[in-house]
Amino acid sequence: MxxxxxxxxxxxxxxxxxxxxxxxxxxxxxxxxxxxxxxxxxxxxxxxxxxxxxxxxxxxxxxxxxxxxxxxxxxxxxxxxxxxxxxxxxxxxxxxxxxxxxxxxxxxxxxxxxxxxxxxxxxxxxxxxxxxxxxxxxxxxxxxxxxxxxxxxxxxxxxxxxxxxxxxxxxxxxTGRGELPGRTPVTEWRWSNNLVLDSERLTLQGVTPAAATDLSTVGDGGFAWLDGGPAEGTRVGAGLVYKQYEDGVHRPEWGMYVLVRREDGRALGAMGFHGVPDEAGRVEVGYDLVEAARGHGYATEALRALSSWALARPEALVVVANVEPGNLPSQHVLARAGFTRVAEDPEHLTYELGVSGDR
Structure with a gap:
């Protein structure tokens, strides 16, 4: 509970x-x-x-x-x-x-x-x-x-x-008060509260390992969901977040965010990165919404906010999204958010949004 x-x-x-x-x-x-x-x-x-x-x-x-x-x-x-x-x-x-x-x-x-x-x-x-x-x-x-x-x-x-x-x-x-086998002693430390990003109608609230554990099973992760959510894609993504945490490779700001509607505090879906940017500065993003929230521009709004945040970071140069050829609504979201289709194969279409100009 x-x-x-x-x-x-x-x-x-x-x-x-x-x-x-x-x-x-x-x-x-x-x-x-x-x-x-x-x-x-x-x-x-x-x-x-x-x-x-x-x-x-x-x-x-x-x-x-x-x-x-x-x-x-x-x-x-x-x-x-x-x-x-x-x-x-x-x-x-x-x-x-x-x-x-x-x-x-x-x-x-x-x-x-x-x-x-x-x-x-x-x-x-x-x-x-x-x-x-x-x-x-x-x-x-x-x-x-x-x-x-x-x-x-x-x-x-x-x-x-x-x-x-x-x-x-x-x-x-x-916290620098003890030792663990195989780990370097800690001499400087700070804890990390979750990151929250704002858009016009939403807040994108970073998911903690505790929330990810709850969401990956049958829980609500501490959020009040619209329409009996979350969707299955959110639960799968939350499971991946917790696996990264267990493996010691989770970096919370490059994890999952729950999309919360400002007007009523309802969670509508989730959006996040598959991991930290790679050596070429590429980072992949994925998302889903509960059915009742689709068709209102929430995914586009959230994707613009999250991509803008990512591309303002020095380690990220390109945000990548892969979608199924038959998923037309997701393709429209990417196009409205400024992404360009750059490749395709029988299973996926690849879209990218890169840094514009010099930073």
Whole structure:
């Protein structure tokens, strides 16, 4: 069953407060938190700061920057008090995630300057898991979160990280806190929220590995579909996205996008790339719509937006589409989007759209 992440925020915070509550009577101020430069006390306050910051961004619908406020504990608050604040701030983030409409996005810099409710939930869970680990390491106590929480984080904001032997070990490696056999140690890292592209009537919303897994079976991927969708082509494409993720070759901005209609938030279909551009700068695109959305120009509009985005990237020189000779509607979409037919064989017609002029 699809989740927006509120329950995961609550679980992560409960585990954090439970583990650290056992050692709240110890000195946290004079002890460094794992590999961080902060003390355990400073790190605990940072967890609370992140939780309320994400809640504020999402609840306030902040679009252009961070909401200008800071959190501080009352003078004289002990470690147990800090944990109470973490619990309260976690409850506020969970509430913000639960009440935010599906289409709301708010500012966060990494890497495309916005995140949706699931993204903020995943970032909040990541902060709790990782910094609880840092504090526990500093204090010399054992902490290992529920693997499902780690999987929730990895499949939403670490789409570029190949799954490893266990979700927790993979998350620690991906954030420079551990090692994995056969992988180079990580020294710099950032998570990645999904990319969203805008057109006149649509938003093209990047599909995370979590959504791809759900869409590839019988789920809705967290979207409200028109006409009982998604179509079979979307489910097949989602399966390919998840296979790329498992193989460690998924690059989210060169993956799949669900087409969502602005006027009612309904998902109409999907469009995306078969992979990253090749050495010659060629990248292939594919798409489909639910039947009720066809004939209204949505595919043409989305293809123009996605192709324009791709050809503005230095690694892409040509967008390619292959269609069956009998698929006249798809051929008309390509022609209206500016593509030119360049080749044909008994099974496919090949269309291309290239970079115009110098970049």
């Amino acid at each position: 699809w989740t927006t992440g509120a329950e995961q925020v609550e679980q992560a915070v409960a585990e954090c407060v439970g583990v650290l509550g056992e050692v709240a009577g110890r000195d946290w101020t004079g002890v460094r938190a794992g590999r961080l430069e902060w003390s355990c006390r400073e790190t605990a306050v940072h967890i609370a700061e992140d939780l309320i910051a994400y809640a504020g961004q999402l609840a306030g619908r902040e679009r252009d920057g961070y909401s200008p406020f800071e959190l501080s504990l009352e003078e004289g608050s002990d470690n147990a008090g800090a944990l109470r604040v973490i619990a309260s701030m976690g409850a506020l983030l969970a509430a913000a995630v639960r009440t935010a409409p599906r289409e709301v996005r708010a500012f966060h810099p990494y890497p495309f300057r916005s995140a949706n409710r699931e993204g903020f939930a995943a970032m909040g869970v990541a902060e709790v898991l990782l910094h609880t680990h840092d504090i526990a390491e500093g204090l010399g106590i054992t902490y290992e979160p529920d693997p499902a929480l780690c999987g929730f984080v990895l499949t939403r904001i670490f789409p570029h990280v190949q799954p490893g032997p266990t979700p927790w070990r993979t998350l620690l490696w991906a």
